[in-house]
Amino acid sequence: MQEGAAEGRREAxxxxxxxxxxxxxxxxxxxxxxxxxxxxxxxxxxxxLLAMAAAEHWGGDPSAALDAGCAVEMVHAASLILDDLPxxxxxxxxxxxxxxxxxxxxxxxxxxxxALLARAFGVLSGPSTIAPEARLRLSAELAGAVGFEGLTAGxxxxxxxxxxxxxxxxxxxxxxxxxxxxxxxxxxGALAAGADGQVEAARRFGERLGAxxxxxxxxxxxxxxxxxxxxxxxxxxxxxxxxxLLGAEGARARLATELSxxxxxxxxxxxxxxxxxxxxx
Amino acid sequence: MQEGAAEGRREAxxxxxxxxxxxxxxxxxxxxxxxxxxxxxxxxxxxxLLAMAAAEHWGGDPSAALDAGCAVEMVHAASLILDDLPxxxxxxxxxxxxxxxxxxxxxxxxxxxxALLARAFGVLSGPSTIAPEARLRLSAELAGAVGFEGLTAGxxxxxxxxxxxxxxxxxxxxxxxxxxxxxxxxxxGALAAGADGQVEAARRFGERLGAxxxxxxxxxxxxxxxxxxxxxxxxxxxxxxxxxLLGAEGARARLATELSxxxxxxxxxxxxxxxxxxxxx
Numbered sequence: 001m002q003e004g005a006a007e008g009r010r011e012a013x014x015x016x017x018x019x020x021x022x023x024x025x026x027x028x029x030x031x032x033x034x035x036x037x038x039x040x041x042x043x044x045x046x047x048x049l050l051a052m053a054a055a056e057h058w059g060g061d062p063s064a065a066l067d068a069g070c071a072v073e074m075v076h077a078a079s080l081i082l083d084d085l086p087x088x089x090x091x092x093x094x095x096x097x098x099x100x101x102x103x104x105x106x107x108x109x110x111x112x113x114x115a116l117l118a119r120a121f122g123v124l125s126g127p128s129t130i131a132p133e134a135r136l137r138l139s140a141e142l143a144g145a146v147g148f149e150g151l152t153a154g155x156x157x158x159x160x161x162x163x164x165x166x167x168x169x170x171x172x173x174x175x176x177x178x179x180x181x182x183x184x185x186x187x188x189g190a191l192a193a194g195a196d197g198q199v200e201a202a203r204r205f206g207e208r209l210g211a212x213x214x215x216x217x218x219x220x221x222x223x224x225x226x227x228x229x230x231x232x233x234x235x236x237x238x239x240x241x242x243x244x245l246l247g248a249e250g251a252r253a254r255l256a257t258e259l260s261x262x263x264x265x266x267x268x269x270x271x272x273x274x275x276x277x278x279x280x281x
Numbered sequence: 282m283q284e285g286a287a288e289g290r291r292e293a294x295x296x297x298x299x300x301x302x303x304x305x306x307x308x309x310x311x312x313x314x315x316x317x318x319x320x321x322x323x324x325x326x327x328x329x330l331l332a333m334a335a336a337e338h339w340g341g342d343p344s345a346a347l348d349a350g351c352a353v354e355m356v357h358a359a360s361l362i363l364d365d366l367p368x369x370x371x372x373x374x375x376x377x378x379x380x381x382x383x384x385x386x387x388x389x390x391x392x393x394x395x396a397l398l399a400r401a402f403g404v405l406s407g408p409s410t411i412a413p414e415a416r417l418r419l420s421a422e423l424a425g426a427v428g429f430e431g432l433t434a435g436x437x438x439x440x441x442x443x444x445x446x447x448x449x450x451x452x453x454x455x456x457x458x459x460x461x462x463x464x465x466x467x468x469x470g471a472l473a474a475g476a477d478g479q480v481e482a483a484r485r486f487g488e489r490l491g492a493x494x495x496x497x498x499x500x501x502x503x504x505x506x507x508x509x510x511x512x513x514x515x516x517x518x519x520x521x522x523x524x525x526l527l528g529a530e531g532a533r534a535r536l537a538t539e540l541s542x543x544x545x546x547x548x549x550x551x552x553x554x555x556x557x558x559x560x561x562x
Contacts (some may be wrong), residue, residue, distance in 0.1 A: 021429070027442035027450075028434035035429070082395070087387035106368035107440055110391055114363070114398065115433040121402045122424030125417045132413050136406045139420050143403030148302070148316070152396040153309035159388055161308035169308075 006049060006277050009062070013048040014040065016070050020123055021116070034104040034112035035119075039077045041095045046213065046278060047072040047185040050206065053274040054189025057266060058198050064129050068138060068188035071120040072181050075142065078113040078120075079151050079177075085109060088159060117146065124188075134191040141187065145180035158239070165240045174214040174242075175207065182210030186271075201265050208262035209275055215255040216279065218243045255279070287330060287558050290343070294329040295321065297351050301404055302397070315385040315393040316400075320358045322376045327494065327559060328353040328466040331487065334555040335470025338547060339479050345410050349419060349469035352401040353462050356423065359394040359401075360432050360458075366390060369440060398427065415472040422468065426461035439520070446521045455495040455523075456488065463491030467552075482546050489543035490556055496536045497560065499524045536560070 017039055024032040048069030052062035084091040084099040086106060091099050101109035124139045144150055154176025157169075165173070186206030190198045218241040243251045259279060263272050298320055305313040329350030333343035365372040365380040367387060372380050382390035405420045425431055435457025438450075446454070467487030471479045499522040524532045540560060544553050 024429055024434075027438040028429070030441070031434055031437040032429050082391060085388070085391065087391065107366070108437065110363060110366065110368065111433040111436055114395065115428045117395065117398065118424045118427035118431070118433070119429065120424075122421055122428060125406065125420035125424065132417055135417055136413055136420075139406035139417075140403055143399045143401075143406065146399035147396045147403060148305055148309065148313050148400065150399070152392040152399070153305075153312055155392055156309040156312040156389065160311070 006274070009049055009052055010045045012063075012066065013045045013070060013073070016066055017073060020067070020070055021074070021119060030104065031108060031111055031115060034100055034108045035077075035116050037103065038081050038100050038112060039074060039116060041077075041097060043073075043095065044278070045073060047076055047181060049274055050182060050209065050271075051185040051189040051192070053270045054186045054202050054205070055193040056189075056270040058190050058193040058195035058202075060189070060193025060195070065189040065192035067123050067128060068130065068192060069185055071123040071142070072185045072188065074116045074120040074123070075146060075151070076181055078116040079155070081109050081113040081116075083155065088155070130188075130192050131194070134196070138184070138188055138191060141184050145184050150176055150180050167242070167245055170240060170242060170245065171211070174211060178214045179207050179210035182206040182213065204265035205262050205271055208258045208265060209278075212255050212258040212262065212275075212279065215242050215251050215258065219248060219251055219255070222248065287555070290330055290333055291326045293344075293347065294326045294351060294354070297347055298354060301348070301351055302355070302400060311385065312389055312392055312396060315381055315389045316358075316397050318384060319362050319381050319393060320355060320397060322358075322378060324354075324376060325559070326354060328357055328462060330555055331463060331490065331552075332466040332470040332473070334551045335467045335483050335486070336474045337470075337551040339471050339474040339476035339483075341470070341474025341476065346470040346473035348404050348409060349411065349473060350466055352404040352423070353466045353469065355397045355401040355404070356427060356432070357462055359397040360436070362390050362394040362397075364436065369436070411469075411473050412475070415477070419465070419469055419472060422465050426465050431457055431461050448523070448526055451521060451523060451526065452492070455492060459495045460488050460491035463487040463494065485546035486543050486552055489539045489546060490559075493536050493539040493543065493556075493560065496523050496532050496539065500529060500532055500536070503529065 018036070021032065021036055021039055023029070023036065048066065051065040051069030051072065055065035056062045080094060081100045083089050084094055085101055092102060093099065100112060104112070121139055121142060124142060125135055128135060130138070146152060154173055157173050158177060183203045183206035186202040187199050190202035222243050242254060246254060259275055262275055266272070302313065302317055302320055304310070304317065329347065332346040332350030332353065336346035337343045361375060362381045364370050365375055366382055373383060374380065381393060385393070402420055402423060405423060406416055409416060411419070427433060435454055438454050439458060464484045464487035467483040468480050471483035503524050523535060527535060540556055543556055547553070
């Protein structure tokens with residue numbers, strides 16, 4: 001993917017996110033404001049870009065996957081709000097800005113996360129160029145990605161079961177916390193392109209890209225100062241990561257392995273161009 | 282509805298809820314435990330019973346609406362977990378038992394609510410005898426009932442905008458916090474029966490029954506002691522309710538008006554038998 005093409009798509013994503021979660025008036029306006037504060041914070045939008053690249057990769061119109069990709073981004077934003085809560089990571093900063101609960105209070109932070117999650121299901125199941133059966137499938141997959149074997153399970157594991165975690169446990173944790181939404185974004189792109197037969201290839205690509213992304217995130221946490229990442233410095237300091245288990249060199253090697261596996265899953269084309277754009281050098 | 286028939290259905294609902302949210306093993310077992318603690322707490326199960334009665338009312342098999350009704354019950358249970366949080370009502374008791382966050386901690390309470398919500402969407406969009414287009418419609422309606430114009434908006438309003446609330450504001454609040462899920466349950470029943478043309482009648486019935494239910498709840502709060510309701514006594518003491526605005530007699534009259542309107546919406550039959558069973562005397 002050319003830098004310019006990715007930037008153009010990212011801007012399209014930002015515009016669409018703002019449209020899909022519009023400001024509201026009245027007594028609950030602050031709820032929407034809190035949700036938009038989280039959702040529209042500057043970000044790479046890798047999940048929507050992945051959905052669009054997957055649609056393009058399998059011969060579809062990238063814009064057919066825009067809304068589904070935005071739905072995944074909403075769930076991602078919701079999960080960050082929850083991760084940051086005082087009862088969880090108790091984070092003050094996220095992406096260089098005060099966390100949602102620090103600005104809007106804990107009650108509105110929780111409610112905004114829930115509302116964003118509901119909106120994601122609404123976007124996936126609402127009117128769309130994606131076939132009805134495929135929309136039902138995406139909605140069911142999103143439910144799985146969030147539910148008792150998904151994000152919420154991963155976050156439970158992250159908060160309560162990190163001591164003594166080995167590489168296999170960590171792989172499951174990272175799949176639940178990161179991988180499943182990457183998989184869903186890629187699957188949504190394949191389904192938006194009508195490429196039902198490519199769903200499993202899309203899933204494998206998303207899984208591997210998600211794993212690579214998590215390793216890169218862990219590397220950045222170690223290497224960068226808070227000023228660079230916008231997160232509290234040392235926030236993950238007491239939790240095992242791929243970097244703490246394998247060292248920085250080992251983690252970089254594993255990241256390369258994941259990207260090779262992603263390439264093996266989908267071959268060259270728009271998906272690998274997105275990966276190369278995301279992981280320069 | 283005969284007392285025995287309602288009891289039999291309630292037991293079927295309880296069994297199905299336990300099946301739809303099974304225990305899990307491993308690191309996230311406590312998440313499921315927290316969700317089941319909330320979901321399987323003794324309750325009237327009025328929402329699933331409403332879905333089943335609506336299916337029967339319009340000539341369908343009540344069991345065709347069982348899963349959709351259970352999905353609505355999951356969302357209801359999730360909303361109670363959130364309402365009780367320290368950052369919201371800070372309740373110690375619910376249905377006579379310690380609230381979820383008091384037993385499992387605030388982090389697992391929030392995550393259990395989110396997982397229950399996701400599971401509800403999974404049940405609605407998963408395999409079912411309800412037609413695919415109808416399932417998509419239910420999933421989209423649930424998203425609306427929870428999202429920025431639904432439960433989360435109602436809870437925002439409840440927490441931040443109660444001062445000076447008049448009857449109209451209160452009606453909107455109660456519709457967002459209670460009515461929309463009653464409407465959805467009734468609509469799900471109509472759709473499960475294949476009675477697409479009765480969706481708006483079902484919605485009106487659910488809206489009126491939900492309003493009646495909320496008034497009865499407010500009456501109970503005022504009339505009963507904590508020992509009888511299982512809630513903290515005077516929990517709603519500083520918030521306007523239909524009872525505080527109209528007095529107990531006025532509220533009872535309004536309750537009767539709502540039930541008459543429910544009857545006008547759907548006529549006699551299984552739905553009014555459920556209403557009569559729910560509001561004896």
